[in-house]
Amino acid sequence: MVDEITDFEVLEIALRELCIEKGIFTAEEHRLMTEFAEQIGPTPAARLVAKAWLDPAFKELALAEPMTASKEVGVDWLHPTGWGTPSDFTAFQILADTPTVHNVIVCALCSCYPRPILGNSPEWYRTPNYRRRLVRWPRQVLAEFGLYLPDDVTVHVQDSNQKHRFMVMPLQPEGTEGWTEDQLVEIITRDCLIGVALPKAGVTTNMIVDTRPAIHPGNAG
Template sequence: MVEEVTDFEVLEIALRELAIEKGLFTAEDHRRYTEFFEQLGPVPGSRLVAKAWCDPSYRQLALDDPIAACKEVGVDWLRPTGFGTPSDFTALHILEDTPTLHHVIVCTLCSCYPRPLLGNSPEWYRTPNYRRRIVRWPRQVLGEFGLHLPEGVEVRIEDSNSKHRFAVLPVRPAGTEDWSEDQLAEIATRDCLIGVALPTPGITANADRPVHPAAHPIDGGK
């Protein structure tokens, strides 16, 4: 059916078939789980940010107990699909930006990502180009995304892993003081919650990010 099957695809097929054979889940469970994650989007994350901007008590809840805060926007990290076994990805951290501190999330090992909150990760987030370079040259890489931060703003990179996931709570942009939560949620895009963009009035979609070779590749795969 395809010209080439990668080693990772062979491993996934073998592991999935073994898990079904051992009764850990059924083929129907796997189908429903896959369909669930394929239809996920960043709407819950956008709602969380907008609500935190409007409600100081909710903002504090998101920082202190993000798992509880997620339930208020329709995401239960313990049972994200509503069926099957609980998720073990329950160490979620909300990173609050300030006028002098900007967070960016990455997974340097693979592509760990808060999918129940932000949907499936974009392709560029999974590439070695982004994963290796954002920790070495964060300002240069952010510049490639069109984000140029003042020198007085500290850039802090947070590395996700299989047990710890992150989402960024950006600074609310000026001129939105009278906006509703619905209006604010529209500008709290996925890229803003990753940290490679800033919420901006009038911008309600992620820019098209073609994957291209690294300008400064890491020699020897390091």
């Protein structure tokens, strides 16, 4: 398919073949996990948030026992292998926004991400540009996504790691009172669940949101 493969790809092939040879998992189990990971999207997480907006008891469950709440929207973190994987079967926490605190997630070290419920991470989430700058200049980076927060709102940057995964539960936007769960799901985009956007009536998962180029704060003047 390509003329060259990277050192990381060579390592993945060697490790995968060794694991199959040693009986840690079978080639069929590997295929099932790969297909499962590729078809996941952020819809389950969006439905979890929508249910929490409509049901205070479910919101309490989601914040206290997120793995249990995940099962109620069709996500079992042990599926499909029955035992999970080192990169996915971890401590999972849902971060609830408040009127004075806005949460945003990053993995400053690499690109840890709650794939079972959010799907594969976007390319920009994995870039050094996002990972290194968000922890230093969060408002600057959020502005590049078009998100400008009031000065009285504290930005809480949550750094994922090998053992912990996070997603954001944003506040329900004004103008959506009385909406059904399905209607709410449509406006809870992947970026809202990462924390680089806020849900808005009329802005759905199908809308492309413009971003502006990154500018180093030292060169902003």
